[in-house]
Amino acid sequence: FMLLTKKLIEVRNVLNSIDHNDTLKLPSIVVIGSQSSGKSSVLEAIVGHEFLPKGSNMVTRRPIELTLIHTPHSKEEYGEFPSLGLGKVHDFKRIQETLKDLNMAVPESECVSSKPIELRIYSPNVPDLTMIDLPGYIQITSKNQPISLKEKISELCEKYIQEPNIILAVCAADVDLANSEALRSSRKVDPLGLRTIGVITKMDLVEPERGVAILRNQDYPLHLGYIGVVCRAPGGSSKENITQAVIKTEDAHFRSSYQYSQRGVFVGTGTLRRKLMDILEENMGSNLGSIIKAVQKELDETRYQFKVEYNDQKMSAESYVAESVDKLKHRFKDFSRAFGKPQVRLEIRHMLEQRMLDICAQRYWSDPRINELPQLDSSSTAEEDRLYWDLQLDLASSALTKSGVGRQTTQRVVDILSRTMEQLAEAEPFNHHPDAANTIKAMTHEILSSRSQATADQVENTIKPFKYEVECTDGEWTEGVKRAIALVQTELEMCEDALSKIKTTVGTKKLRKAINFVIESDREEARRAQRREAVAKLRESNPRQYLEDQARASRDSHSSESTEPHGEHSQDDDTQAQEDNRSVPEDEDELEAAMRPHFNPKLLVKAREALSLRDRALVLKYRLSALKSKTCKNAKNKTQCPEAFLAVVAEKLAYTSVMFIQVELMNEFVFQLPRMIDSRLGVKTGQEAMEKFAKENPLVGKHLELMEKRTKLEEVWEKLNYLVRRQEEAKARKW
Ligand code: GDP
Numbered sequence: 001f002m003l004l005t006k007k008l009i010e011v012r013n014v015l016n017s018i019d020h021n022d023t024l025k026l027p028s029i030v031v032i033g034s035q036s037s038g039k040s041s042v043l044e045a046i047v048g049h050e051f052l053p054k055g056s057n058m059v060t061r062r063p064i065e066l067t068l069i070h071t072p073h074s075k076e077e078y079g080e081f082p083s084l085g086l087g088k089v090h091d092f093k094r095i096q097e098t099l100k101d102l103n104m105a106v107p108e109s110e111c112v113s114s115k116p117i118e119l120r121i122y123s124p125n126v127p128d129l130t131m132i133d134l135p136g137y138i139q140i141t142s143k144n145q146p147i148s149l150k151e152k153i154s155e156l157c158e159k160y161i162q163e164p165n166i167i168l169a170v171c172a173a174d175v176d177l178a179n180s181e182a183l184r185s186s187r188k189v190d191p192l193g194l195r196t197i198g199v200i201t202k203m204d205l206v207e208p209e210r211g212v213a214i215l216r217n218q219d220y221p222l223h224l225g226y227i228g229v230v231c232r233a234p235g236g237s238s239k240e241n242i243t244q245a246v247i248k249t250e251d252a253h254f255r256s257s258y259q260y261s262q263r264g265v266f267v268g269t270g271t272l273r274r275k276l277m278d279i280l281e282e283n284m285g286s287n288l289g290s291i292i293k294a295v296q297k298e299l300d301e302t303r304y305q306f307k308v309e310y311n312d313q314k315m316s317a318e319s320y321v322a323e324s325v326d327k328l329k330h331r332f333k334d335f336s337r338a339f340g341k342p343q344v345r346l347e348i349r350h351m352l353e354q355r356m357l358d359i360c361a362q363r364y365w366s367d368p369r370i371n372e373l374p375q376l377d378s379s380s381t382a383e384e385d386r387l388y389w390d391l392q393l394d395l396a397s398s399a400l401t402k403s404g405v406g407r408q409t410t411q412r413v414v415d416i417l418s419r420t421m422e423q424l425a426e427a428e429p430f431n432h433h434p435d436a437a438n439t440i441k442a443m444t445h446e447i448l449s450s451r452s453q454a455t456a457d458q459v460e461n462t463i464k465p466f467k468y469e470v471e472c473t474d475g476e477w478t479e480g481v482k483r484a485i486a487l488v489q490t491e492l493e494m495c496e497d498a499l500s501k502i503k504t505t506v507g508t509k510k511l512r513k514a515i516n517f518v519i520e521s522d523r524e525e526a527r528r529a530q531r532r533e534a535v536a537k538l539r540e541s542n543p544r545q546y547l548e549d550q551a552r553a554s555r556d557s558h559s560s561e562s563t564e565p566h567g568e569h570s571q572d573d574d575t576q577a578q579e580d581n582r583s584v585p586e587d588e589d590e591l592e593a594a595m596r597p598h599f600n601p602k603l604l605v606k607a608r609e610a611l612s613l614r615d616r617a618l619v620l621k622y623r624l625s626a627l628k629s630k631t632c633k634n635a636k637n638k639t640q641c642p643e644a645f646l647a648v649v650a651e652k653l654a655y656t657s658v659m660f661i662q663v664e665l666m667n668e669f670v671f672q673l674p675r676m677i678d679s680r681l682g683v684k685t686g687q688e689a690m691e692k693f694a695k696e697n698p699l700v701g702k703h704l705e706l707m708e709k710r711t712k713l714e715e716v717w718e719k720l721n722y723l724v725r726r727q728e729e730a731k732a733r734k735w
Contacts, residue, residue, distance in 0.1 A: 005277065006128045007723055008284045008291075009067060011716050015295075016118070017082075018709045026291060027283045028065075028130040029276060030160045032182045033170030035136035038201030041231035042170060043133055045269045046276075048125045048241040049092040051079070052133070053100035061106040063116040063160060064099065064133040068126040077123040077241070088122075095119070111149045114156055125241050127277045131168070132160055137181035154185065161189050164287050166224075166279055167196040173214055173228065174205040183220060193222035197279065199272065203228040208257035215265050224279060228260075228267040243269065285727065292720045299713040306706050315703045317694035318683055324429050324693075325682045328440070329674050331424050336670045339416070341662050347416065348409045348661075349654035353487055356400055356646045363396045364642055365619045374626045376640050389639050396642055400649050401467045406460030409657040413665060414448050421673075432697040436681055443676045447669050455664040459657045466656075472648045477635035480648035485627050488643055492620040499613040506606050514599055514607035 012026040033039040040052040047068065053060070078088040079095045089095050099117065106113045112135050135153050161167045167190060169182035177183060186196045203211050215226045230250045247270050254260040254267045266275070284291075306312060364370055376389055418441075424430070425440040472480065503511055539546040599607075623643060626632065632641040683690065695701040 003726070004284050004288075004723060005281045006070065007719055008288075009069065009128055009130055011291075011719055012130060013067065013082075013120075014712050014716050018712050025164065026130075027164040027166060027280065027287055028132050029166045029168050029280060030132045030134065030157075031168045031170060032134055032157050032161065032185060033136055034172075034175075034181050035138050037136065037170045037172045037175070037182070038231055039133070039136060039170045042199055042201060042229060042269075042272070043131065045229070045231040045243060045246040046126070046129070046131075046273055047121055048123065048243040049077070049095075050242070051092045051095045051099070051121075053096055053103060055100075060133065060135040061103045061111065062113045063135075063156065065116045065118045066129075066131045066133060067118075067120045068129040068131070069120060069122045070126055070128045071122050071124050074122075074124060077125065078121070080120045080122070082118050082120065112152050112156055114159065123241075125243060127273050129276055129280060132165075134160055137185075139181075157185055158189070161186060163189075163195070164283065165195070166276075166283055168199055168276075169196055170199045170201060172202045172205075173200045173211060174202055177214060177217060177220070187220070193220070193224070195224070195283070196222050197224040197275065198222050198226035200226055200228045201231055203267070204230045204232075204253055208259040211257075212259045212262065212265055215267070224275075225266055227272045227275065228254075228265075229269050229272060230254075231269060288720065288724060288727065292717070292724065295713060295717050295720060299710070299717055302706065302710045302713055306710055310703055310706070315700065315707055317687070317690040317704060320694045320697070320700050320704075321681070321683055321685075321690045324433075324436075325677055327429065328424060328681075329677055331427075332421075332673060332677075335420055335424075336666075339420075341658060344413060344661060344666065345654055345658045347412060348658055349650060351409065351412050352400070352405070352650040352654050353483075353647065355403055356643075356650045357487060357491060359396050359399045360643055360646065361616075363392055363399070365616060365623070367392075370619060371622060373640055374622075374629065374631065377631060377637065386639075393639050393642050393645060396646060397470065397649055398467060400646060401463065401470075401653065404460075405463055405653050405657060406456040406458070409459060409654075410452050410456040410661060410665065413661050414452050417448060417669060418444055429697060433693060435696075436693060439680055440677070443673065443680060447672050447676070448665070451665050451668050455661055458660045458664050462656050462660055463653055466649065466652060470645075470649050470652060472635060472645075472652075474635060476648050476651070477638075477644065478633075480651065481627060481632055481641065481644040483651070484641070484643035484647040485624065487647065488620055488624050488627060492617060492624065495613050495617045495620060499610055499617065502606055502610045502613070506603065506610075510603070511607060511610060514603050515611055517599060518604060518607045518611060 008026055012028075015026070031039055031043060040054065043066070044050050044052060047066075052064075076088075076090070078090045079092070080086075080088060081098065084098070086098070089098070099119070102117050116132070134157050137153055137157070138150055167186045169180065169186045171177055171180040171182055183196075183198065186193075190196050198217070200211075200214050206214070211228060215228050217226055230253050231246055232249075247268060250268045250270075259265070260267050364373075372385065373389060376386065421440060421444040425437040430437045430440065506514070535546075538549070627641060627643060631637045632644055638645040678684065681693075685693075691704075694704055
């Protein structure tokens with residue numbers, strides 16, 4: 001029977017969930033009344049539970065859009081705040097607290113807010129109704145309420161009591177109706193009282209004669225009439241439904257006086273409920289035509305927009321998620337194809353060769369005896385020298401094999417994989433999805449960290465034999481020589497590049513001068529050191545001679561510098577003594593110092609750098625010709641060709657490491673990652689997660705919204721048309 005209201009409430013909820021223009025409004029019952037008129041009590045009697053926040057300090061600051069949904073086949077009673085996502089709230093005390101919090105969140109300075117709170121109540125005991133509870137009118141402005149509060153409340157109410165809404169004007173029986181703010185306001189927008197219903201509360205506070213007179217109000221007759229109620233909550237457990245208790249009390253009250261049983265006098269919450277349902281149903285029915293028109297218009301506009309903006313292309317959160325995940329997996333696949341065994345080997349070998357170059361620089365190229373190395377073979381070479389260079393090679397080789405190859409090579413690959421995944425996670429479309437991007441990084445980390453220790457250990461184990469002995473075939477040797485030449489060549493080029501860069505920044509002439517100065521002062525320093533050493537030796541081996549020398553030096557200096565006091569000299573420290581010991585007269589030394597050109601310390605640093613680059617380049621050139629010489633063609637001469645031998649070792653380490661890294665790490669990663677992506681980011685994550693994901697991308701979000709709007713409007717349109725058909729059928733039957 002009340003199908004229309006029920007269906008239209010569904011329609012209303014659908015319309016509320018989409019962004020539509022304001023003309024698309026379904027009629028609702030708007031409840032207005034002065035503070036303490038008993039407004040809350042009436043609403044609670046209808047709902048059957050105390051759920052509205054109470055208190056003296058302006059507890060209703062926002063409109064509450066209350067939708068009652070009759071659920072005849074379920075005993076469950078609960079509320080829902082669609083915009084809060086709290087789910088079903090079965091405890092009405094909790095609903096009350098939530099409403100209170102929402103109201104109190106409106107700052108005191110704003111007093112009231114026009115942003116409605118949406119609340120739906122599902123129960124077998126409620127009728128299908130939509131009601132809007134508004135802040136109560138206030139009579140006097142109290143000291144701590146701003147002056148404008150009264151106006152603000154009036155404005156808010158006025159906005160809501162416009163057509164097509166039905167006005168429920170609540171007035172207390174013990175207050176003169178002429179003073180009712182609710183009736184005064186409703187009269188402004190509905191002067192004939194065509195859509196206003198008066199509810200007179202607190203009927204127990206007036207005598208029956210007076211009560212009936214109020215209900216028959218002749219001064220301001222309402223088309224929909226007045227209904228008297230006694231809605232004081234009976235108290236008791238908050239779990240029980242109070243509607244029946246209220247009705248029982250009312251029955252007792254109204255039956256006790258014959259006046260209330262007269263025709264045309266309406267009393268009781270039960271009557272009120274029925275009346276509200278009828279009015280809403282009728283109102284909705286008469287509005288159906290215009291509602292359909294408005295929906296049709298909105299639907300047309302949405303369809304047009306969809307065509308223009310998206311060329312009617314369908315989009316869903318699911319398809320977007322699937323597409324994004326596919327993109328990611330494809331890119332990963334492309335990467336893993338491009339980063340196969342050969343590329344990994346290249347990386348690892350490069351890393352090991354850098355290490356090898358470091359070792360060569362340290363152990364060979366800075367050895368002052370390095371130029372002896374090519375002559376090592378000649379018969380004149382002492383056994384001692386041979387041993388020295390053999391040992392060098394052993395040390396260099398084990399420096400390479402024992403440098404933590406397992407950990408380092410594994411880490412290198414881990415780094416490359418992590419970096420790549422990071423790039424994929426930050427690229428379109430995941431740049432819109434920070435959570436998903438983090439998930440990608442976390443998955444990468446998870447897989448890699450679960451494998452890296454085992455991989456490093458494995459690699460370390462398999463290269464273990466090379467720590468003791470590295471054998472190589474002639475072929476391997478030839479390859480090693482080739483690579484060593486290439487590496488040394490590059491090293492040489494880098495050296496020369498760096499040198500010429502210094503030359504251009506400093507200037508060739510200036511640099512040459514600075515270099516000469518550095519060389520000269522180094523020589524000078526060396527001379528002094530030598531002298532110091534000689535003195536120290538003398539003092540140690542022949543203290544007497546030393547003292548005699550000292551004394552002579554002191555005498556000499558006295559004859560030339562008689563101004564200096566005698567005593568002080570004997571107390572002079574060693575340095576002074578050494579200085580005095582030089583053959584060069586002191587004044588001459590000072591003179592030289594004064595003539596010394598002054599160089600910027602930074603320039604001197606550059607000069608030293610250039611000097612060492614020059615020396616290094618020279619050594620490298622030597623080494624290159626050694627490596628290209630006949631000696632290095634033969635693997636037996638590995639001692640003379642350490643670079644070639646180490647290149648062979650590096651290659652062997654790389655080859656072996658990569659084999660295991662591939663098996664233990666790469667293959668695992670390539671196998672596990674796509675599966676993880678599917679389960680943590682894909683369509684398996686569920687509808688809600690997918691929607692959230694899709695909406696993070698603003699373009700997709702807009703597209704989806706419009707799609708959703710179109711779908712919902714179509715659904716609404718279907719529903720409305722069904723209702724119209726039924727209405728017409730009913731009319732036809734009546735005829
Ligand atoms: P609101 O401020 O308009 O929401 O009014 P309330 O529903 O909170 O009621 C204000 C006061 O009037 C409360 O103390 C209620 O107990 C009391 N009240 C409400 N309805 C009745 C009634 O029918 N009879 C009597 N005697 N008191 C009532």
